[in-house]
Amino acid sequence: MNAILHINNLTNHYPGFTLDHVSLDIPKGCIMGLIGENGAGKSTTINAILGLIHKDEGEVTFWGEELSEESSSIKENIGVVFDETNFYDTLTLEQIGKISAAGYTQWRPEVYSDYLTKFGLDPQKEIKALSKGMKMKLSIAVALSHDPKLLILDEATSGLDPVMRDDLLDVFLDFVQDEEHSILVSSHITSDLEKIADYITFIHEGKLLFCKSKDELRYNYGIIRCGAAVFDSIDKNDVLAYRKSDYQWDVLVADKEKAQREHKDAVIDSPTLDDILLLYVKGDHIK
Numbered sequence: 624m625n626a627i628l629h630i631n632n633l634t635n636h637y638p639g640f641t642l643d644h645v646s647l648d649i650p651k652g653c654i655m656g657l658i659g660e661n662g663a664g665k666s667t668t669i670n671a672i673l674g675l676i677h678k679d680e681g682e683v684t685f686w687g688e689e690l691s692e693e694s695s696s697i698k699e700n701i702g703v704v705f706d707e708t709n710f711y712d713t714l715t716l717e718q719i720g721k722i723s724a725a726g727y728t729q730w731r732p733e734v735y736s737d738y739l740t741k742f743g744l745d746p747q748k749e750i751k752a753l754s755k756g757m758k759m760k761l762s763i764a765v766a767l768s769h770d771p772k773l774l775i776l777d778e779a780t781s782g783l784d785p786v787m788r789d790d791l792l793d794v795f796l797d798f799v800q801d802e803e804h805s806i807l808v809s810s811h812i813t814s815d816l817e818k819i820a821d822y823i824t825f826i827h828e829g830k831l832l833f834c835k836s837k838d839e840l841r842y843n844y845g846i847i848r849c850g851a852a853v854f855d856s857i858d859k860n861d862v863l864a865y866r867k868s869d870y871q872w873d874v875l876v877a878d879k880e881k882a883q884r885e886h887k888d889a890v891i892d893s894p895t896l897d898d899i900l901l902l903y904v905k906g907d908h909i910k
């Protein structure tokens with residue numbers, strides 16, 4: 624795999640929480656969606672990758688190099704957007720552009736100006752006059768305008784309306800089009816990830832449960848909806864997780880075709896990311 628970002632055994636301890644030996648590669652030209660329940664460790668992973676918090680163990684390299692104080696060219700190649708912005712309230716968007724131009728050697732004023740127009744943001748407005756969603760759009764415009772090769776977004780689209788999010792999904796798809804750029808995006812809006820992500824990484828209680836291509840999850844995974852008799856007949860080695868509600872069992876399996884062959888009368892659906900997340904987090908697991 625031609626990795627832009629390589630994470631090996633990333634570990635971080637907080638009282639009562641451990642990010643536990645997370646390993647992950649982000650290849651060129653791909654969108655990696657990061658999912659997991661609240662408190663799973665998504666932001667901790669992103670903060671540790673970016674060196675914003677100390678890591679207790681593990682290695683992180685961007686384009687084969689570790690981030691350090693001196694690695695300014697690596698930093699310029701990473702655009703970062705968090706769910707909260709920290710621009711000074713009294714600055715206008717135009718001033719933000721000028722400050723960014725001084726800070727980034729690759730700053731492209733015409734790209735910034737185009738994004739402000741595209742996102743409906745007035746360059747003369749002050750930050751304090753922007754809504755939360757507008758601030759998010761501004762952060763995304765800034766991140767995209769210093770010509771990064773990797774975009775890291777931590778819950779950056781959750782405050783945006785569906786129309787704006789849809790527009791942004793197109794921007795993100797364009798961004799990775801040339802196969803040189805990649806995106807790591809954590810989001811609770813899994814329907815957005817279903818539209819754009821190539822791979823999904825699922826973090827649960829600080830551990831990486833899986834990193835799989837979206838197509839594998841979409842086409843190979845299945846949920847068997849069945850009663851007690853079928854449930855008893857399922858080979859439990861095939862079961863990733865299951866939930867029982869009244870008289871129905873929902874059983875998550877990784878091989879939908881096999882399940883269809885073996886349980887011809889059972890209803891077997893293709894799971895959404897939310898289904899998978901719910902079954903892993905709230906379901907039972909065969910020990």
Ligand SMILES: Nc1ncnc2c1ncn2[C@@H]1O[C@H](COP(=O)(O)OP(=O)(O)OP(=O)(O)O)[C@@H](O)[C@H]1O
Binds near residue numbers: 663
């Ligand atoms: N600075 C900190 N000090 C102590 N514990 C922390 C700190 N930051 C995060 N944690 C803990 O680490 C765990 C993971 O938090 P994290 O913010 O990474 O989760 P998340 O998956 O991003 O959740 P969410 O979806 O709610 O944003 C939580 O139990 C949280 O309480």
